[in-house]
Amino acid sequence: MMVLENLISDRGSRYAVSGGPCRDVDAAAAFLKDLKRRKKFAKATHNSWACLTADGPLKNDDGEAGAGMVILRMLEREGVTDHIIVVTRWFGGKHLGGDRFRHVADAVRAYLAAMDGARP
Structure with a gap:
């Protein structure tokens, strides 16, 4: 599991991004359970996610409407x-409007860049 914390901050909202291997819906559930063992992530407002598997695309907005699709499209x-x-968000009290999608995309880009840097 790779976690990039304190990645983006905007109007009080804070973002982090994490990821790891995932072959099916059970692996996704196990990953989220493991991530939420960290109290900070368990208390987050949203843990939106996506994964492309052999069985097809998986995604969940976790209340952040459209965020899972943004992540999925970038993976594709x-x-x-x-x-x-x-992509984890801790809500800061002010609505971000469309900027939230930009932040989700920026978080995914940062993760993909870190993932590429971690490959031998």
Whole structure:
């Protein structure tokens, strides 16, 4: 599991991104359970995620409408399969409007760049 914390801050909302191997819906559930063992992530407002598997695409907005689709489209575009990416948001009290989608996309980009840097 790779976690990038304190990635983005905007109007009080804070974002992190994490990810790891994921082959099916059970692996996605196990990943989220493991992530939420960290109290900070368990208390987050949203843990939106997506994963491309052999069985098809999986995604969940976790209350952040449209965020899962943003992540999924980026995974499809980059050809990343069998890997889950979770964008976590702690709501800061002010609505971000469309900026929230930009932040989700920026978080995924940062994760993909870190993932590429971690490959030998």
